[in-house]
Amino acid sequence: MHRWRLVFLLCCISGVVFADDPLFEVSTLIDQPQPDRWQAYPCIAKLSDHRMLCVWSDAGDRILASFSKDSGLEWSNPIVLMDHPSEANYDPNITVSGHRVIVMSTTRLPDKIENTSTWCVVSNNDGMNWEDPYEIKMPHRYTSGKVQPGLRLTTGRLLWPYSYDIILEAGDRKAIERGEMDSRAGVMISDDDGVTWRPGGDIHIEESRIHSAGKVCGADEPSLVEFADGSVYALLRTGTDRIWEMGSKDGGETWDSIQPSPLTGHNAPVALCRLQNPSDAYVCVWDDSPKDRWPLVAAVSTDECRTWSQPKTLACVPGYPSYSPNVTQAADGTILAVWQQHHPEKRIRIMLARFNLKWLLDSSNPKSE
Numbered sequence: 001m002h003r004w005r006l007v008f009l010l011c012c013i014s015g016v017v018f019a020d021d022p023l024f025e026v027s028t029l030i031d032q033p034q035p036d037r038w039q040a041y042p043c044i045a046k047l048s049d050h051r052m053l054c055v056w057s058d059a060g061d062r063i064l065a066s067f068s069k070d071s072g073l074e075w076s077n078p079i080v081l082m083d084h085p086s087e088a089n090y091d092p093n094i095t096v097s098g099h100r101v102i103v104m105s106t107t108r109l110p111d112k113i114e115n116t117s118t119w120c121v122v123s124n125n126d127g128m129n130w131e132d133p134y135e136i137k138m139p140h141r142y143t144s145g146k147v148q149p150g151l152r153l154t155t156g157r158l159l160w161p162y163s164y165d166i167i168l169e170a171g172d173r174k175a176i177e178r179g180e181m182d183s184r185a186g187v188m189i190s191d192d193d194g195v196t197w198r199p200g201g202d203i204h205i206e207e208s209r210i211h212s213a214g215k216v217c218g219a220d221e222p223s224l225v226e227f228a229d230g231s232v233y234a235l236l237r238t239g240t241d242r243i244w245e246m247g248s249k250d251g252g253e254t255w256d257s258i259q260p261s262p263l264t265g266h267n268a269p270v271a272l273c274r275l276q277n278p279s280d281a282y283v284c285v286w287d288d289s290p291k292d293r294w295p296l297v298a299a300v301s302t303d304e305c306r307t308w309s310q311p312k313t314l315a316c317v318p319g320y321p322s323y324s325p326n327v328t329q330a331a332d333g334t335i336l337a338v339w340q341q342h343h344p345e346k347r348i349r350i351m352l353a354r355f356n357l358k359w360l361l362d363s364s365n366p367k368s369e
Helices: 004-011 358-359
Strands: 024-030 041-045 051-059 061-068 079-085 087-096 102-108 117-123 134-136 159-164 180-188 198-203 218-224 234-235 242-248 254-264 273-274 282-287 296-301 311-314 322-329 337-342 348-355
Touching: 024 041, 024 061, 024 311, 041 322, 041 337, 041 348, 051 087, 051 102, 061 087, 061 102, 079 087, 079 102, 079 117, 087 159, 180 218, 198 242, 198 337, 218 273, 234 254, 234 273, 273 322, 282 322, 282 337, 296 322, 296 337, 296 358, 311 322, 311 337, 311 348
Parallel strands: 041 087
Antiparallel strands: 024 348, 041 051, 051 061, 061 079, 087 102, 102 117, 117 134, 159 180, 159 218, 180 198, 218 234, 234 242, 242 254, 273 282, 282 296, 296 311, 322 337, 337 348
């Protein structure tokens, strides 16, 4: 889609979209002074009471959470949601269903790709109180890739994305190295508001990874949105030089049409969300490179992710990944993106960008560095 047409459509969708000045600001959301206390894998969501919730992994030891009641300007002191002292906690994600908030995480032995368990903690009052964590029995031996938020469909069905390793699934290996992993991507499904879960469809690609060993094989870390007709669309991390896409017409029971998307990307998660205002706009955040995890960029689509606006840079520190993004829209319409930022001094911080569609589409506004 030509850029002028995209701008015209957004102007017509909502008379307030361009009422504000361009907004773009970046801040450190979570930091630790000790290099070994890295903060990573953030996931962000808007709660039904309009507060924002961000969860992340604290050096693999714990899953922490922080809240914002002013669309991401200020954040509360972190609280502990899950802590398994003898195991590592990674890949937290959030599924919001009304006042019910569900946070999942991947738990495994440190530095071992062998087995995982999936743990869950639930709040029924927008995160004001949390029940005790409990394990969700998964149908696969090693599951991961839960870094993107779950999705509540218009039917009320809940989906949350995940991947599993097909080498370990075959059962002829006790453990594998990170560079050996070969993933199938899919969703877990709940039709009772997250009380019980079952596996939906999953899918794999046979394309060879590029550049070097250590890259993901197959399809990993799906990011989900629902289109106006009720179909589900996903973007996926792969070891190729493209982000791949797939769709489901039956609420995640099966997937079809897996193919390379229009977006360039390699071996890195991609974040995707459908805006509430305007409701037929979709924002994507990803590492726009055929070989690196920088620069981190954002773009918008108004034709159900077939074409995208010119990417705008959120972060670029050459040689240091801007990695594992999440994106959502706050109650005031501001778009919030979070990611883990690696730095020369070996620290990993969680960063936050606040921006609006005016900035995202304004070519006269210089790209941020």
